[in-house]
Amino acid sequence: MNRVAKSDLILRVTNLYKTFDNTIAVDGISFHLARGEVLGLLGANGAGKSTTLQILLGLTTPTSGQVHIFDRDLSRHRISILQHCNFASAYTGLPTNLKVWENLLIFAYLYQVPHPFKKIQSLLQLLQIEHLKNQVTGHLSSGESTRVHLAKALLNDPELLLLDEPTASLDPDIADKMRKFLRHIQQERGMSMIYTSHNMRDVEEVCDRVLFMHRGRILVSGTPAAITDHFQSASLEDAFIRVAREGDQFLSP
Amino acid sequence: MNLYRITALVLRYTFLYTRSFPRVLEMFFWPVMDLLVWGMLTQYLQSAPYQVPGFIRFLLGSMILWDVLYRSQQATTISFLEDIWARNLMNVFVAPVRLVEFFMATFCVGMVKILITVAVLTLLSAAFFDFQLFSLGASLIPLFINLLVMGWSVGMVTTGMILRWGQASEALAWGIPFLLQPVCAAFYPVSTLPQWLQPISLAIPATHVFEGMRDVLAGKGLSGFSLFYAVGLNCIYLVGAALLFRYFFNQARHRGLLAKLGTQ
Ligand SMILES: Nc1ncnc2c1ncn2[C@@H]1O[C@H](COP(=O)(O)OP(=O)(O)OP(=O)(O)O)[C@@H](O)[C@H]1O
Ligand SMILES: [Mg+2]
Numbered sequence: 001m002n003r004v005a006k007s008d009l010i011l012r013v014t015n016l017y018k019t020f021d022n023t024i025a026v027d028g029i030s031f032h033l034a035r036g037e038v039l040g041l042l043g044a045n046g047a048g049k050s051t052t053l054q055i056l057l058g059l060t061t062p063t064s065g066q067v068h069i070f071d072r073d074l075s076r077h078r079i080s081i082l083q084h085c086n087f088a089s090a091y092t093g094l095p096t097n098l099k100v101w102e103n104l105l106i107f108a109y110l111y112q113v114p115h116p117f118k119k120i121q122s123l124l125q126l127l128q129i130e131h132l133k134n135q136v137t138g139h140l141s142s143g144e145s146t147r148v149h150l151a152k153a154l155l156n157d158p159e160l161l162l163l164d165e166p167t168a169s170l171d172p173d174i175a176d177k178m179r180k181f182l183r184h185i186q187q188e189r190g191m192s193m194i195y196t197s198h199n200m201r202d203v204e205e206v207c208d209r210v211l212f213m214h215r216g217r218i219l220v221s222g223t224p225a226a227i228t229d230h231f232q233s234a235s236l237e238d239a240f241i242r243v244a245r246e247g248d249q250f251l252s253p
Numbered sequence: 254m255n256l257y258r259i260t261a262l263v264l265r266y267t268f269l270y271t272r273s274f275p276r277v278l279e280m281f282f283w284p285v286m287d288l289l290v291w292g293m294l295t296q297y298l299q300s301a302p303y304q305v306p307g308f309i310r311f312l313l314g315s316m317i318l319w320d321v322l323y324r325s326q327q328a329t330t331i332s333f334l335e336d337i338w339a340r341n342l343m344n345v346f347v348a349p350v351r352l353v354e355f356f357m358a359t360f361c362v363g364m365v366k367i368l369i370t371v372a373v374l375t376l377l378s379a380a381f382f383d384f385q386l387f388s389l390g391a392s393l394i395p396l397f398i399n400l401l402v403m404g405w406s407v408g409m410v411t412t413g414m415i416l417r418w419g420q421a422s423e424a425l426a427w428g429i430p431f432l433l434q435p436v437c438a439a440f441y442p443v444s445t446l447p448q449w450l451q452p453i454s455l456a457i458p459a460t461h462v463f464e465g466m467r468d469v470l471a472g473k474g475l476s477g478f479s480l481f482y483a484v485g486l487n488c489i490y491l492v493g494a495a496l497l498f499r500y501f502f503n504q505a506r507h508r509g510l511l512a513k514l515g516t517q
Contacts, residue, residue: 020509051509057347060509082349093340095265097272106268109261110348152344 008035010160010192016065018051025051027216036190040207044244048216049196053162088153089164096138100148103137111156123151143174161193179205200236214247254353262358280370284320292382310470313384317374319439323430325404328363330426333412337514392475396462399483403458406494413501439463458486
């Protein structure tokens, strides 16, 4: 594959701050992402996960701090960076009265995918949703719609894929299939991923490393197992609950 | 600017607008209703004793040209709202799409939609009221283009306001053109306006288009003066509107609204 990122560091975030009026959404975080790594952002509601992703996508401008993706400054090379990134979330939609293949075709054109029809066909096969090709997007169930969104997110063979709660609203069976699929495709392509989820199963199975966020700061980072140990909890879920309830005491002043 | 991406967006609107009966109907419903109501009213007025000669031509000409301006603005703003309604805004803006490409696509689609609407209105007004829009001759082209371009400017500003103040300001999308309507002398000469309003009116490109149209219909020909003002003002406003949109867009990014608008 012809990669844009020259070094093995896909993403570098330095001293990132974001305040909205009186809310500090992101409070001076720094982290990086290596090629082929899957990073999970974990944290309670309002911890700053989505805001961080939005900044990485250039949708929201940071109050201060730097973001470098593929060794380029995001604030200056947004369009060329976005060409090699993609995004999916349970909270976005696609035009409802278009057929699935039409929506995918438009995004394939937007990302200037070579051989768009072939690419769409192969992704539909990969995600086992070929039968939905001619369905009207607005009529899909949430599980089907999630897979269509993932197909959209994979159209340009992104080197960096950002997922904001992609498995929200999926039943456990489909969620399990999605996790396995994501892990498989990620490993096969050496794709780097940032993943937010409130499902600890997701995080344990998909993420190599986790950033535990609390009130806009990173409390701790490590493998899911290391995080569980760090908080002396029985499981990642217990650690999560502990941080959500007593998180303030772990914040360094 | 990337032609490929503009084509992609145009294709999207083509799918969107041709797939949906209400959206197709919307292109014709109000304009045709307006045409019929105003056409019949003037027919009635013309049968009254104190008639303005050729009044029906002025009125129907104004009505059709007003629709060019109105629909040009709507095409841009509604295309943007369609993405908000579909929660698709984020998907579009995380794709490598430049603002200029986004607007070029809405302009192109708007132009095609307007041409179709105007064609229907032209046929109907010829059939029912014996008014030939083409009696404007070659002047029709610069008049049409100037209204189209002014619609782009107004469309960019209303879109920017929706971006900045959210869907609550959606009413602006529908309302702002009607704020302009009385001032831009669409249906009567500028001289009819109160003295103090006339300079404001003359600062609007559309005013010069409508004045120009009346001149042509009255057999005086399109004055270079009207055209010069319309084009000059349009250039200034187009640049101003683009800068204003940029400002609203950056404000929205600063306030994290781009992500919120797309998902709520
Ligand atoms: N556009 C905005 N304007 C004002 N405040 C905002 C905006 N976006 C986020 N916030 C605030 O910033 C904080 C972080 O929000 P964010 O959405 O990043 O949290 P999150 O970790 O994704 O939470 P969740 O798990 O609920 O999705 C919250 O307190 C939120 O209220
Ligand atoms: Mg979130």
